[in-house]
Amino acid sequence: MNEVLAASAPELSESVKASHAWGMLFGAELQPEGGVRFRLWAPQARSAELLLWQGGKPQPHATEKHDKGWYEAIVRQAGAGTRYQWRIDGETDVPDPASRFNPEGPHQPSMVVDPGSFAWDTGWRGRAxxxxxxxxxxxxxxxxxxxxxxxxxxxxxxxxxxxxxxxxxxxxxxxxxxxxxxxxxxxxxxxxxxxxxxxxxxxxxxxxxxxxxxxxxxxxxxxxxxxxxxxxxxxxxxxxxxxxxxxxxxxxxxxxxxxxxxxxxxxxxxxxxxxxxxxxxxxxxxxxxxxxxxxxxxxxxxxxxxxxxxxxxxxxxxxxxxxxxxxxxxxxxxxxxxxxxxxxxxxxxxxxxxxxxxxxxxxxxxxxxxxxxxxxxxxxxxxxxxxxxxxxxxxxxxxxxxxxxxxxxxxxxxxxxxxxxxxxxxxxxxxxxxxxxxxxxxxxxxxxxxxxxxxxxxxxxxxxxxxxxxxxxxxxxxxxxxxxxxxxxxxxxxxxxxxxxxxxxxxxxxxxxxxxxxxxxxxxxxxxxxxxxxxYFVPRLDRLILGAHVAHMVDERSFVLRWRYQDAQTIELQARLADTPMAAPAADALPWKPLVDTRTVFQVGEIGDDAWQPWSGRWTFGRETG
Missing domain, CATH: 3.20.20.80 (Glycosidases)
Structure with a gap:
């Protein structure tokens, strides 16, 4: 991990973990003792002044310049909802590039947000x-x-x-x-x-x-x-x-x-x-x-x-x-x-x-x-x-x-x-x-x-x-x-x-x-x-055999394919992508034996033993033998 990222990822307290707030090196951070720390990386700037918007007007605050182009200010009277900008070289007012919220768009002031104010549920672990x-x-x-x-x-x-x-x-x-x-x-x-x-x-x-x-x-x-x-x-x-x-x-x-x-x-x-x-x-x-x-x-x-x-x-x-x-x-x-x-x-x-x-x-x-x-x-x-x-x-x-x-x-x-x-x-x-x-x-x-x-x-x-x-x-x-x-x-x-x-x-x-x-x-x-x-598909996803799946063209608009899983389990798809029917292929015309212990997974249109109708598909689950 690079040094900048390491410096920005301190150990999180239990209260911060519970709120899910993410402490950042960049931007505006509420301080435990009150106030807000504002930080900007501006290595090309001659100066970077913090502006806090109060009463509809920007109020300048001095900042400290640190090594490698960092500017910082801690303002005790600032808090959640405070609007702010940065003034670059005394001329151009810009938003915080790591702003958590800009209510009026990026050309207007950024706003300090309390990232721990939302009451999250506990227990969510996501899904596989x-x-x-x-x-x-x-x-x-x-x-x-x-x-x-x-x-x-x-x-x-x-x-x-x-x-x-x-x-x-x-x-x-x-x-x-x-x-x-x-x-x-x-x-x-x-x-x-x-x-x-x-x-x-x-x-x-x-x-x-x-x-x-x-x-x-x-x-x-x-x-x-x-x-x-x-x-x-x-x-x-x-x-x-x-x-x-x-x-x-x-x-x-x-x-x-x-x-x-x-x-x-x-x-x-x-x-x-x-x-x-x-x-x-x-x-x-x-x-x-x-x-x-x-x-x-x-x-x-x-x-x-x-x-x-x-x-x-x-x-x-x-x-x-x-x-x-x-x-x-x-x-x-x-x-x-x-x-x-x-x-x-x-x-x-x-x-x-x-x-x-x-x-x-x-x-x-x-x-x-x-x-x-x-x-x-x-x-x-x-x-x-x-x-x-x-x-x-x-x-x-x-x-x-x-x-x-x-x-x-x-x-x-x-x-x-x-x-x-x-x-x-x-x-x-x-x-x-x-x-x-x-x-x-x-x-x-x-x-x-x-x-x-x-x-x-x-x-x-x-x-x-x-x-x-x-x-x-x-x-x-x-x-x-x-x-x-x-x-x-x-x-x-x-x-x-x-x-x-x-x-x-x-x-x-x-x-x-x-x-x-x-x-x-x-x-x-x-x-x-x-x-x-x-x-049929979700419970077996981790049992797919890489590179073992095969397809056979019945004609230029129709195919049979097999997705193969461990223990010889297989899902077969027969499909016809054409606006005309065709005679069903004979079983011995396919390069594999019919599945056993089969059940139909899903069907679109009609695929039967005698004919495959236009725009039809049939998914079958079973086992391969031999």
Whole structure:
């Protein structure tokens, strides 16, 4: 552990442990004897003055300058609710980069928060990874109100459906009224439009009381472009040698990186400890460049598992390059998003081979079967300007329980010109089979908010930018999609403006649809599939035999596959992904003997001894012999 992080992680008292407050090296900390200690790392600043807002005006307070660029002040009259800023070089007023809350956004004062004021329940120990059924949620669009409190009222319905984990899109504060959250600038401050820190804690505790885990999507690869003042007084946060798609990378391996690493490792521990999140999804780690012997992601994982030992805590990765080498690393990471599953399912059902879908256009149903038995399909490779890999190399078989499979997520809908969900893009008759194949495999399934009832609302990219940045985003979207883009139904039109409130409002879920007859049928289907998952897949996840799963193509649109477990237990899936029926294959045409002691796990459509009907699938549990 680096020296900065060691200095920031003292032994916690029993009272602090009970409150779950996380003591930090950075930011504003209430003091046991009263008052607040304010601390800022500003190695490039000539001076850093503390401003306390009293009576609507900023009152300056002197600070002490310490070694290595640290400024500190202890103010006895300050307390929870105190508003404050830092004045850099006597000219620019900036928020605390480790602010626990900025009620009016990152361009306005930060607020001191008492992290121990919330009354947490005792006894929550989380849930095992094998039980995870993830539900990705954007708080701002999940309900008409767009708040934690409103989302909390919907949790019971999710638990009743069989969801076991909520994954919140990033909460780090950003300017404006709405946004995805991936351009946050205050990583410790939950976005104020959704509610207060205590309201977020109340949401998480309500979820725990229903048996729901709550994960948080965190972004450690860049800061957003608006509201980030770090370059003014701590340019050491940014790499001078590495870049990524959003500009300069963060500095994790050059001068000053020890403090930068500590800032983000502390952030992970803060969310997990102080807010009792059950896990983190680490966004786009392929964009984090770190030449250190122990890179920052591995350091983070080591510190998380060292610090939190009394409950299940899960770390999930997103890596566009697949990066399967991290997954077996001593249990540091539970899983990784499997884009390959989504891409090949989409190509198999639509025939679309544009852009990065090009990698999956050759025999897509066979590739789909391989994804279900092996996990990732391709290893990392340089890509063309359109996103296709330039060198297709098969990835080795992965532990299937370390895959997160999905048909929808924020990217796959939001990065389309019109934000269509998967249902709007594929044949309607194929949706039940595709959904069941997502929910009923050893991989961990993920649903995108509203998918459980067949939501038809789009999910577009939206960001409340102003001025030049707003214009740049608008032009970028038009450049990416063309002035006239094609919708799923083949019609054309100009993509919705990303910075207009109407685009954000259009993404809010339609709860009347959720409770309509059609929505109820879809929820019932998902509930039944997840019940089958709990009975047959969850108890056996740790008994899967790595690399032993096999698939056999019956024809180019149909396959039989087997997931193999210890003691010869097997789940077999027979599937036809076509709009025409076919004659059932003879038993002796398959490369293995029929299962014995069988029972049906789940069925979509009709697969019989004589014929396989269109868009049908049958899951069977039994034993292999010989």
């Amino acid at each position: 990874w094998a039980e995870a059924v993830i539900y990705e949620m954007h708080i701002g669009t999940f309900t008409p109100e767009g708040t934690y409190a409103a989302a909390e009222a919907r949790l019971q319905a999710l638990a009743d459906t069989g969801i076991t984990a909520i994954e919140l899109m990033p909460l780090s504060d950003f300017p404006g009224r709405f946004g995805w959250g991936y351009d946050g600038v205050l990583p410790y401050a939950p976005h104020a439009a959704y509610g207060s820190p205590d309201e977020l804690k109340h949401f998480i505790q309500a979820a725990h009381r229903l048996g729901l885990m709550v994960f948080l999507d965190v972004v450690y690869n860049h800061f957003g472009p608006d509201g980030n003042y770090l370059g003014l007084y701590a340019p050491q946060f940014f790499s001078q040698v590495h870049t990524n798609p959003w500009g300069n990378s963060l500095n994790f391996d050059r001068e000053g990186s020890e403090t930068v690493r500590a800032f983000f490792v502390q952030n992970a521990l803060y969310w997990l400890q102080e807010y009792r999140f059950d896990g983190l999804r680490l966004d786009a780690i392929h964009a984090i460049v770190d030449d250190s012997a122990l890179d920052v992601i591995d350091e983070l994982a080591l510190q998380v598992h060292k610090a939190i030992t009394d409950r299940h805590v899960h770390l999930v990765l997103e890596n566009e390059n697949n990066g399967w080498q991290r997954l077996p690393e001593g249990g540091r990471y539970d899983a990784q998003w499997n884009d390959d599953f989504h891409h090949v399912m989409y190509v198999a059902l639509t025939g679309d081979k544009a852009g990065y879908y090009h990698d999956f256009g050759e025999k897509p149903v066979a590739l789909l079967a391989r994804s279900l038995t092996h996990g990732f399909l391709w290893q990392g490779s340089k890509r063309s300007a359109e996103g296709a890999r330039l060198d297709l190399k098969e990835a080795p078989a992965q532990p299937l329980g370390a895959m997160v499979n999905f048909l929808n997520n924020h990217d796959q809908s939001g990065n389309r010109a019109f934000g269509e969900r998967f249902d709007a893009l594929v044949p309607a008759a194929a949706i039940p089979l595709a959904t069941a194949m997502t929910l009923l495999s050893p991989a961990i399934p993920m649903l995108f908010a509203g998918e459980e009832y067949g939501a038809e609302t789009p999910f577009l990219y939206f960001a409340d930018w102003e001025g030049e940045l707003r214009q740049a985003v608008v032009e970028g979207r038009l450049r990416d999609f063309g002035h006239f883009a094609q919708r799923a139904d083949g019609s054309t039109g100009e993509p919705p403006p990303p910075c207009d409130a109407s685009t954000f409002e259009a993404a809010r879920l339609d709860w009347e649809h959720a409770f309509s007859e059609r929505g109820g049928v879809r929820r019932g289907f998902v509930r039944q599939a997840l019940a089958a998952r709990r009975q």
